[in-house]
Amino acid sequence: MSETYTESCRLCGRPLEYAESGRELACSICGVVQRANVFCPEGHYVCEACHGGEFLTRLPDLVSAMVAAGESSPFRLAERLMDDPDLPMLGCEHAHVAAASLMASLRAAGVAGVTEAHEREALERTACQAVSAYCGLTGVCGVVPALGACYSVLVGGQCGRGPQTRASMELVSRLAAVTAAEAEPGCCKAYVRAGLLETVRTLERELGVVLPPPDPVACTHVTRHPHGCRGAACDWHPEHTTTTTKGHTMASTAPGAQARYDDFFGLAYADGALSAKEKILIALGASLASGCSP
Numbered sequence: 001m002s003e004t005y006t007e008s009c010r011l012c013g014r015p016l017e018y019a020e021s022g023r024e025l026a027c028s029i030c031g032v033v034q035r036a037n038v039f040c041p042e043g044h045y046v047c048e049a050c051h052g053g054e055f056l057t058r059l060p061d062l063v064s065a066m067v068a069a070g071e072s073s074p075f076r077l078a079e080r081l082m083d084d085p086d087l088p089m090l091g092c093e094h095a096h097v098a099a100a101s102l103m104a105s106l107r108a109a110g111v112a113g114v115t116e117a118h119e120r121e122a123l124e125r126t127a128c129q130a131v132s133a134y135c136g137l138t139g140v141c142g143v144v145p146a147l148g149a150c151y152s153v154l155v156g157g158q159c160g161r162g163p164q165t166r167a168s169m170e171l172v173s174r175l176a177a178v179t180a181a182e183a184e185p186g187c188c189k190a191y192v193r194a195g196l197l198e199t200v201r202t203l204e205r206e207l208g209v210v211l212p213p214p215d216p217v218a219c220t221h222v223t224r225h226p227h228g229c230r231g232a233a234c235d236w237h238p239e240h241t242t243t244t245t246k247g248h249t250m251a252s253t254a255p256g257a258q259a260r261y262d263d264f265f266g267l268a269y270a271d272g273a274l275s276a277k278e279k280i281l282i283a284l285g286a287s288l289a290s291g292c293s294p
Helices: 053-068 074-082 093-108 116-129 134-138 143-155 162-180 188-207 255-268 276-289
Strands: 017-026 033-039 242-244 249-251
Touching (some): 074 093, 093 188
């Protein structure tokens, strides 16, 4: 394959057709025959395994490298993964992005019992239920079972374990609602962002697990959406009047000013005579003493 497209047809870049009924098609890359609802008008079809295969193969190493470099925020991990050139604009590779980012963040945060084996298990469960285009065919975005799988792995959920299974299902029901709110026309990257927000809140509320909060995000993929971006109606669009994180609303910041603030923040909280953790605790104490509250 001489060139790979990541917006529409992987082979020629043409807009894809979405059929109400599936048909038997042979993958233009590996030759596997399967029933599919999404295909290229030029006759190309790319199976789920080949659709984002390059990206999924690299995913574990990408996440490990970022965590080794000190990244522990599930939101920043996800944003960096979503910027990867091998990741299709749409597709359930984003479900793997959500699951990998969350599980890596939990392990980086030192959450008891979370190992690389748990990360692999969450991704294997994700692969069983996250299938591209089925958000429109069944009403379930792949990010929903992906994050449900993470929560289930964390609490030890499985058939026959009522409280754990119920807790995972309750989270999944909320994830279905928050992804549905982004389904006009639907954007996998918005689903990841909204799903992670809901899951991180649930982890803190139900399990006392606190992960780094989200940063303001101005999406850089707005021109790539093959179905048409929602524009300023999306909370993460650059022209949205405020940069919101679904309950954590912050005034928008110009990119240049934000970059300078980020540089200052990094220098101020870098390890020195005091560690970054000690500096954060001092800042927290000072803010509480001055009467600041969330």
